[in-house]
Amino acid sequence: MQENFVIHPDYSQMAAKLRDVLHNFSKTGEYVTKGERNIIKTVQLEGRSLNIKKFKTPNAFQSLVYQYLRKSKARRSFEYATKLIDFGIKTPFPVAYLEIFSGGLKESYYVSEHVNYDFDFRELIHNPRFKKRNEILRQFTQFTFKLHENGVNFLDHSPGNTLIMDNGNDNYDFYLIDLNRMRFEEMSFEKRMRNFRRLWLSKTMVKIIAAEYAKLYGKSYEETHALMLKHSRAFQKKINSKKMRRRRR
Known part of the structure; x- marks a missing residue:
C-alpha cells in the first residue's frame, strides 16, 4: 500500500487531522451527494467547513493508467483549482488531495473549502x-x-x-x-x-x-x-x- 497526500501550505497545520479524516471517510462528516460514481461529504475541522469528494474506484486497467500514465481526478482537481485561482478565477479553495495505490489507484479524495453559494x-x-x-x-x-x-x-x-x-x-x-x-x-x-x-x-x-x-x-x-x-x-x-x-x- 502506497499513498500520496498533498496539502496546501495554508492548511499545513491541520495535515495530520485531515489525513485521519480521509482514512476514516466512511465514518465521518455529513453526506452532500451519494452517487454511484462519486461521494461528497462535508466535515468541520478546526472551525472550518470542508468538502471532501471521494472519486469512484476505477477498473483494473484504469487504476494502472492513473498510477503510471495519467494524473488522478483528485490530483487534477487540486492542480486545476490552483491554476484557476492564479488566474483570478473563482473556485472553492483547494485544500488537499489523497491518492492510495495498491497495484494501481484504489482510492482518491479531493478536499476543498465549502462555499455558501445562493x-x-x-x-x-x-x-x-x-x-x-x-x-x-x-x-x-x-x-x-x-x-x-x-x-x-x-x-x-x-x-x-x-x-x-x-x-x-x-x-x-x-x-x-x-x-x-x-x-x-x-x-x-x-x-x-x-x-x-x-x-x-x-x-x-x-x-x-x-x-x-x-x-x-x-x-x-x-x-x-x-x-x-x-x-x-x-x-x-x-x-x-x-x-x-x-x-x-
Whole structure:
C-alpha cells in the first residue's frame, strides 16, 4: 500500500487531522451527494467547513493508467483549482488531495473549502422569470470570457458546475466546480462558442449571452449568435436522440 497526500501550505497545520479524516471517510462528516460514481461529504475541522469528494474506484486497467500514465481526478482537481485561482478565477479553495495505490489507484479524495453559494446556473434555465436573470447571464458571460482569455477550456461547462453567489447591488460571483476535465490551450473563436454547448441554453439565453460575448470579443452579434446557437442545438439534439433510443429499448 502506497499513498500520496498533498496539502496546501495554508492548511499545513491541520495535515495530520485531515489525513485521519480521509482514512476514516466512511465514518465521518455529513453526506452532500451519494452517487454511484462519486461521494461528497462535508466535515468541520478546526472551525472550518470542508468538502471532501471521494472519486469512484476505477477498473483494473484504469487504476494502472492513473498510477503510471495519467494524473488522478483528485490530483487534477487540486492542480486545476490552483491554476484557476492564479488566474483570478473563482473556485472553492483547494485544500488537499489523497491518492492510495495498491497495484494501481484504489482510492482518491479531493478536499476543498465549502462555499455558501445562493444558487447554481440550473436555476436560470428552469426559471425564465428568475430575478435579475438577464443581468446574471451577462455577468456569467463575462466570467466565461475571462476563462477563455486565460486559455481555460472547461470541458464540463455544464449547468450544475457553476455556483453563483449574490453579493447584492447587482453584483454576482461565479465559482467553478467539478474541475477534473479541463484543458489549458489557446481558445479560438470556434472553441469558445463550442464551450457553451453543454449549458442547455434556451433561444433567449443564447441571444443575451451572444450579445455580451460579441461585445467582449469584438465579433459581430450575428456571427457570434449563429455559431453559439449551432453548437448548442447540435448538443441538445445529440442528447435528446440518446434519450429516445434508451426509451425504445
